[in-house]
Structures are given as structure tokens and as C-alpha cells.
Amino acid sequence: MTVIADPFLAADARRERRFFLSLSLPALFIVGLAAILPIVWIIRQSFLTTGGEYTVGNYEKVLSSGLTWSALVTTLQLSLGTLAICILLGTPLALALASARPRVANLLMAFVMLPLWTSILVRTYGWLVLLRRDGLINAALTGSGLTAEPLPLVYNFTGTLIGMVHYMLPLFLLPVYAAMRDIDANLVRASASMGATLGQTIRTVILPLSAGGIFSGSIIVFIYTIGFFITPAVLGGGKVNPLSTRIERTLSTFQDWGSASVLGILLLILMALVGVMFLAARRLIAGRKVGTGHA
Amino acid sequence: MSWLRISLTAFAISAALPVHAETVTITTAGGDYGNAMKEAMWGPAAKELGYDVHEETLSDGLAALKMQVTSGAITTDVIHLGSPEGAQAAAQSLLEPLDYKIIDPNSVPAAAKSDYCYPFDSYGTVLSWNTKTYGENPPKTWAEFWDVAKFPGRRALRANAQDSIEIALLSDGVAPADVYSVLSTPEGLERAIKRLEAIKPNVAVWWTSGAQSAQLLKDGEADLVITWNGRAETVKKDGGAADYTFKGSVIGTDCLAVPKGAPNKEAAMKLIAAMTQPARVAKLTDFIAYGPVNPAGYEGGLIPEDRLKTLATAPENAGTSVFSNADWWVKNGEAAQKAFDEMMAR
Numbered sequence: 001m002t003v004i005a006d007p008f009l010a011a012d013a014r015r016e017r018r019f020f021l022s023l024s025l026p027a028l029f030i031v032g033l034a035a036i037l038p039i040v041w042i043i044r045q046s047f048l049t050t051g052g053e054y055t056v057g058n059y060e061k062v063l064s065s066g067l068t069w070s071a072l073v074t075t076l077q078l079s080l081g082t083l084a085i086c087i088l089l090g091t092p093l094a095l096a097l098a099s100a101r102p103r104v105a106n107l108l109m110a111f112v113m114l115p116l117w118t119s120i121l122v123r124t125y126g127w128l129v130l131l132r133r134d135g136l137i138n139a140a141l142t143g144s145g146l147t148a149e150p151l152p153l154v155y156n157f158t159g160t161l162i163g164m165v166h167y168m169l170p171l172f173l174l175p176v177y178a179a180m181r182d183i184d185a186n187l188v189r190a191s192a193s194m195g196a197t198l199g200q201t202i203r204t205v206i207l208p209l210s211a212g213g214i215f216s217g218s219i220i221v222f223i224y225t226i227g228f229f230i231t232p233a234v235l236g237g238g239k240v241n242p243l244s245t246r247i248e249r250t251l252s253t254f255q256d257w258g259s260a261s262v263l264g265i266l267l268l269i270l271m272a273l274v275g276v277m278f279l280a281a282r283r284l285i286a287g288r289k290v291g292t293g294h295a
Numbered sequence: 296m297s298w299l300r301i302s303l304t305a306f307a308i309s310a311a312l313p314v315h316a317e318t319v320t321i322t323t324a325g326g327d328y329g330n331a332m333k334e335a336m337w338g339p340a341a342k343e344l345g346y347d348v349h350e351e352t353l354s355d356g357l358a359a360l361k362m363q364v365t366s367g368a369i370t371t372d373v374i375h376l377g378s379p380e381g382a383q384a385a386a387q388s389l390l391e392p393l394d395y396k397i398i399d400p401n402s403v404p405a406a407a408k409s410d411y412c413y414p415f416d417s418y419g420t421v422l423s424w425n426t427k428t429y430g431e432n433p434p435k436t437w438a439e440f441w442d443v444a445k446f447p448g449r450r451a452l453r454a455n456a457q458d459s460i461e462i463a464l465l466s467d468g469v470a471p472a473d474v475y476s477v478l479s480t481p482e483g484l485e486r487a488i489k490r491l492e493a494i495k496p497n498v499a500v501w502w503t504s505g506a507q508s509a510q511l512l513k514d515g516e517a518d519l520v521i522t523w524n525g526r527a528e529t530v531k532k533d534g535g536a537a538d539y540t541f542k543g544s545v546i547g548t549d550c551l552a553v554p555k556g557a558p559n560k561e562a563a564m565k566l567i568a569a570m571t572q573p574a575r576v577a578k579l580t581d582f583i584a585y586g587p588v589n590p591a592g593y594e595g596g597l598i599p600e601d602r603l604k605t606l607a608t609a610p611e612n613a614g615t616s617v618f619s620n621a622d623w624w625v626k627n628g629e630a631a632q633k634a635f636d637e638m639m640a641r
Contacts, residue, residue: 050387067633070640133516155500155516238454238501241640253455253632255361255387 039268046261058258067246068263075242075270077157078232079225082164086172086221089165091214094173095206098180109177112170120167124234127163128154131235155237163231168224172217179213180206211285219278223271243267317562318347322359322371325352326506327529331582332375332570336415340569346562354504357384360554364389369556372563378548379457379628381412382621391553397564402571402589406618412550415571416585419544419607419616420458423527427536428518437466437543440519441490443497448518450494451511454501456635457624458545461617462521463490465543471617478623478631488634492641501639512537528584528605541612547619548588573597580606 049055062068093112097105115123130136131154138150153159183206191201207214229244236245243263250260321337323329329352341348351371353359357380363369376384384390390411398413407414422440424433425448434446452459461474464487469477477483499517502508508522513535520527527539551571553563569575576587577597586606587593593609603609607616624631 065633067636067640132514134514152499233503237499238503238639249636252355252358254629255358255383 042261042264045257046265048258050256050258055258058256058262062259062262062266068243068266071241071243071246071263072266072270074240075226075244075267078160078164078228078240078242079222081161082168082225083218083221085161085165086168087214087218090169090172090176090217091207091210093169094176094180094210094213095202097173097177098183112173115166116170120230123166124163124231127159127166127235131159131162154235155239157236157240159235159237160232160240163235164225164228167231168221171224172221175216175220176210176213179210179216183209212282215278215282215285219275222274222278226271226274227267243270316345316347317559318349319372319559319562319566320349320351320370321373321375321566322351322353322356323375324354324356328525328583328585331579334582335578336570336575337373337566339575340566340572344562344565344569346566348566356380360384360389361387364555367556369554369558371554372557372559373566374552374554376412376550376552378407378409378412378414378550378621379619379624381409381550381552382625383628384552385409385411386625389555391555391557391560393553393567394561394564397561398568398571402573402591404588404590407548407588409550409621412552413567413571414548414550414588415576416579417546417548417588417606417608418585419524419541419546419612420453420462420521421524421527421539421541421544421607423512423520423522423530423537423539425512425515425518425536426538427515433538434519435540435542437462438468440521441466441494443494446519448497449499449516450497451500451502451508451517451520451522452491452494452498453508453521454503454639456628456631458547458619459491459521459635460484460487460631461545461619462543463487465617466490471543471615474617475620475623479627484627484631484634488638491635492638495638524605524607525584541607542615544607544612544616545619546607546613546616549585 046058047054047056049057097108097112100108118126128135132138133150135154137153141147142150153162187205187209188201191205196204227244228242229248232240232242233245233248241249243266247260247263247267250256250263319341323332329350333350337348337350340346356374356376360371360374360376361384363371381390392410393413400408403414422434422437426433428448429446434440434442439446440450460478464474464477464483465471467486467490478487500507500511502511502520502522505523505526508520509526509530511517512520512522512527513530513533515536522539524539524541524544527537530537531539551567553560553567557563571589573587573589573591573594574597576589577592580586580598580602584602584605586598586603586608588608592598593603598606603611606612
């Protein structure tokens with residue numbers, strides 16, 4: 001921290017800080033209104049019976065139900081599955097984009113971003129047209145004789161995963177691409193001049209230097225996918241039921257706001273836990289990198 | 296210039312006058328069904344009463360009703376619900392009792408009568424099939440629907456215990472009249488759930504909306520679909536390779552209710568009475584194959600002879616059917632749905 005000796009300058013700096021802070025007031029107000037208040041309301045609701053009396057019964061009911069835990073497992077399977085595929089597909093893609101000539105990279109980037117401009121509902125139903133039994137993909141497969149029977153591509157876990165990866169891939173790609181683009185090209189050249197193979201360069205130079213981007217992308221993918229509703233509801237065929245569809249069922253079939261609120265809080269805790277885990281892992285890796293640097 | 300001011304005031308008053316007509320808000324399910332109700336029922340009734348009727352559409356009436364009543368921000372005067380939801384809403388005291396001084400108490404059969412939600416039309420949950428897959432020999436009973444060896448094919452069922460557990464018991468040889476007494480025992484419910492679990496590997500899709508079930512049937516995504524007769528009839532009429540049977544259908548009714556604390560209670564009751572006159576509920580079948588609950592709707596040739604075949608409650612179709620029991624669902628719905636969801640999660 002810098003210490004300003006002149007009292008006038010110090011007062012000036014204080015005023016400036018206050019002014020900058022006041023600029024954020026509208027945003028803080030909106031966040032408070034749109035995020036914090038509803039969460040407080042949900043927490044309160046989770047302790048109320050349908051008659052409006054205080055109870056912990058909602059928690060007992062939700063936490064003792066096997067349905068909650070199977071929904072939790074499905075949620076994690078979907079999130080981790082999406083994340084794994086995003087890393088496997090997105091990282092090489094980001095590498096290709098980062099190493100392409102700027103003009104080509106911009107063009108490719110436009111294609112990557114294109115799906116982001118389309119509503120998720122439209123995209124999800126679009127997949128239905130492609131993946132269903134007499135859809136384009138199955139028609140091509142059976143028509144060309146590659147498969148005798150149409151493949152079960154949708155109304156199951158596979159279809160849900162396809163839809164979710166399609167939605168998340170651009171969002172994963174952006175931070176990874178940004179990190180890779182910022183890598184000093186001289187480092188890559190240096191590693192090549194020292195006799196490293198391309199594989200070694202990727203493993204020892206590029207990936208460690210873009211780890212921060214991969215981490216940010218992973219957090220985005222995980223936090224988003226934990227709450228996914230439309231995609232499993234449309235492409236899951238009723239067989240893929242994560243926590244979000246459990247909440248919907250609890251509300252629409254049972255009108256049980258208390259239990260639905262508990263499920264919502266469960267989602268919130270899950271997100272916080274995952275966030276903390278990612279941050280801890282990031283610090284661990286960053287620490288190790290510094291350690292090896294010294295050795 | 297005062298004459299100008301006066302005449303302007305007079306003009307303003309006369310322009311404001313029509314607003315004094317009673318304004319009533321009705322909440323329907325929207326879509327083809329909502330339009331049918333507007334054309335056949337509340338549109339003409341509003342004209343007759345001189346009411347200014349606003350329509351709101353919602354796919355989940357009960358959840359919305361509960362939100363309006365518990366928050367005290369009630370905007371709707373008349374709401375369209377399924378009868379089980381109506382009974383559920385009444386049990387949670389979300390509805391005003393129907394005013395049977397305004398509505399004719401003898402216009403519905405005693406078995407269907409409700410103090411809170413006035414049943415006006417009926418539909419069947421039916422067995423429908425793809426005619427390309429099965430040609431002249433489709434499965435026509437629930438037992439055959441379950442017979443995957445004799446009738447291979449992809450099934451689609453509703454992702455809900457409602458109607459599914461009744462149908463599961465019918466497929467297991469329970470007589471229509473005994474369905475609810477069997478279901479009321481723990482072993483009976485378990486039997487139904489086991490039966491559903493047996494067909495589960497052959498269920499390609501568990502659908503969640505009526506429109507989705509029609510789409511599955513139309514696209515041939517599923518060969519056998521349990522759906523509502525109105526949906527199956529629409530697919531068939533639109534030239535889809537589909538047919539259906541009323542044999543063993545589960546008959547449900549939809550009803551109209553007034554939310555507790557509705558702004559225009561009395562006008563709402565009058566609108567319900569007027570929009571459910573026999574000629575109007577009969578006219579509804581011009582648009583959608585949901586037949587009147589009021590027996591008078593079937594009299595006097597209000598509904599053409601050939602259309603009767605497409606209505607679940609028409610005399611020749613009702614023989615093998617089960618009437619969905621709204622009271623049973625209010626008492627046992629949560630337990631049944633939980634057992635169903637657990638079966639789905641296994």
C-alpha cells in the first residue's frame with residue numbers, strides 16, 4: 001500500500017475511491033434485488049410447512065429420500081461428463097485457434113461463437129431433429145448402410161450430454177483460447193530449439209502455461225451444468241433426472257415449495273463446494289509450479 | 296373555450312363508459328385447447344353477458360393458482376384445472392365454493408359433482424399405435440400393450456403416476472370397477488409399480504407434455520403411445536400413421552373453478568354457468584375431441600352422430616373405461632407419485 005503524505009492528496013484519493021464505489025451502487029442494488037433477496041426468501045421457505053409454520057421437516061424429507069441422492073448422482077454425472085468432453089474437445093481446438101494465423105483464427109472463432117447467438121431452446125429442439133430415430137443423422141447412417149438399425153441417440157443420457165456439450169463448448173473455449181494466445185511464442189520456439197518434440201512442448205510448456213484458462217473454463221462449465229434444466233428435460237426423454245427436474249417435479253406435481261427450496265439450497269451448496277474445490281486445486285497447482293521453478 | 300372543455304369531458308366520460316362493463320379474467324391451458332374453449336365456450340358466453348373477458352394462459356394451472364392465492368396477488372377469476380388438481384386445490388383451500396344458486400347443480404352426473412371445481416369436459420387416456428408398424432393387427436388391450444414378445448416396438452408413457460398406475464393394473468387383469476379398491480392397498484400400489492417396472496426397458500420415452508406425446512406418435516419415434524384421445528385424434532386427422540382405441544381408457548374430466556379471494560367472484564360464477572351451457576360444451580367438440588360431462592350435451596343432436604365415436608364419454612365407448620377418481624388422488628397422490636418416481640430412478 002502506498003502512503004500519501006499530503007493530507008489534501010489523501011482526502012482527494014478518498015473522495016475518488018468513494019466516487020468509484022458509488023458508481024457500482026446500481027449494480028450492487030440489482031444484484032441485491034435479483035440474487036440475494038430471492039436466496040434469502042428460498043432459505044426462509046425451506047423452513048416453512050405448507051401452512052406457514054417453522055419446521056425442519058422439509059430437510060428431513062428431502063435428505064432422507066433416495067430420489068434426492070439419485071438426482072444428485074445424475075447431476076454430477078452430467079456435469080463431469082460434459083466437463084470431460086469439453087476438455088478433450090476444447091483444449092486441442094483452442095490450441096489450433098491460438099496457433100492459426102489471425103485471419104483464420106478470427107473466422108474459426110466466429111463459427112465457434114455462432115451457437116451462442118441462438119436461444120438454448122431452439123438449439124435443444126434442433127438437436128431433436130438431428131438425433132431422433134428418423135432424424136438426419138440416423139437417416140444418413142441407415143441409408144448408407146453403416147448401421148442396420150437407427151442408433152438411440154436421443155431421449156437418453158447420450159442425447160442429453162450431446163446437447164449440454166454443444167452449449168458449453170464455446171464458453172469453455174474462450175478462457176482457454178485467451179490463455180493460449182497469451183503464451184509467448186518465443187517459449188515454444190525455445191523448447192523446440194532445445195530438442196523437445198511437439199508432444200513434449202505441449203505437455204511441458206503450453207499446457208502448464210494455459211492451466212489457468214483451463215481451470216476458469218472448467219469452473220464455468222461445472223457451475224453452468226449443475227443447474228441445467230431444459231436440455232435434460234427435452235433430450236432426456238424422462239429418463240435423465242438431475243436435481244433441476246426434481247425441483248420442477250416437486251413444485252408442479254406436489255406444490256411442495258418447502259422441499260423444492262431445500263433442493264434449491266442443495267444445488268447452491270453444491271456449486272459453492274465445487275467452486276471452493278476448484279480454487280483450492282488451482283492454488284495447489286500454482287504452488288507446485290513455483291516449487292519446481294526453484295528446483 | 297369552456298364549451299370545448301365540457302365537450303371534451305363529456306367525450307372522455309363516454310369513452311370511459313364501456314370500461315364499466317364487468318371485467319373477468321380466465322386462465323386456460325392455451326394452445327389448441329385454449330382456443331377451442333374461447334371459440335366455443337367463453338367467447339359466446341362473454342358476449343351474452345356483456346362481460347369483458349381477458350384470457351391468461353398457463354400450462355401448470357395448479358402451481359400458478361397456489362402462487363396467486365398464497366401471495367394474495369390474485370389476478371384470475373376463473374381457472375381451468377384437471378379434476379384431480381381441482382380436488383387437490385380444494386383440499387388446500389385455494390378455491391371458492393361453487394355457487395350452485397347461479398350454476399345448475401343438476402347439470403353434472405352425481406358421481407362427477409364437485410363443490411369447488413365444475414367439471415365440463417372429459418377425455419380418455421388411450422392406447423394409440425403406429426399403423427405402419429402394426430398394420431391390421433395392433434395391440435388393442437393393455438395386456439397386449441405389455442406383451443413385448445407378441446408386439447415388439449418402442450413404447451412411450453407419461454412420466455407421471457396419474458393414469459399410468461390405473462392402466463398398469465388393467466393390464467394385469469384387474470377389472471375396471473376394482474382398480475381403486477386394489478390401488479388403495481399397499482400391495483395393490485406395489486403391484487402396479489412392478490408392472491410398470493416390467494415394461495420400463497421397452498419404454499423409449501417418458502413424455503411430459505401432451506404436445507410431446509402427439510409428436511412422438513406422429514414422427515414414429517414410438518410405436519405405441521399412451522396418450523390423451525384428443526391428441527391421438529388430432530394426429531390421426533392430420534394424416535399421421537396413427538390410430539387408437541377407447542377400450543380400457545381412463546376417463547378424466549377438466550373443470551372450472553374460482554380462486555379463493557378472486558376479484559370478481561359473482562361474475563366468475565355467472566361466466567362458468569353461461570360458458571358451460573349444453574350447446575356450448577357440445578360445440579367444443581367441433582374443435583377438440585373432449586366430450587361434455589353434462590348429459591344434456593349429448594341430447595338433441597347437438598353433437599353429430601359420427602363424432603360421438605371420437606369422444607371418451609360417448610355411451611358406446613364408456614363401457615370398459617375407468618373413471619379417474621379425483622378424491623383417491625388427493626388422498627394417495629403423493630405416495631403414488633413417489634413410488635412411481637422411485638421406480639423411474641431405479
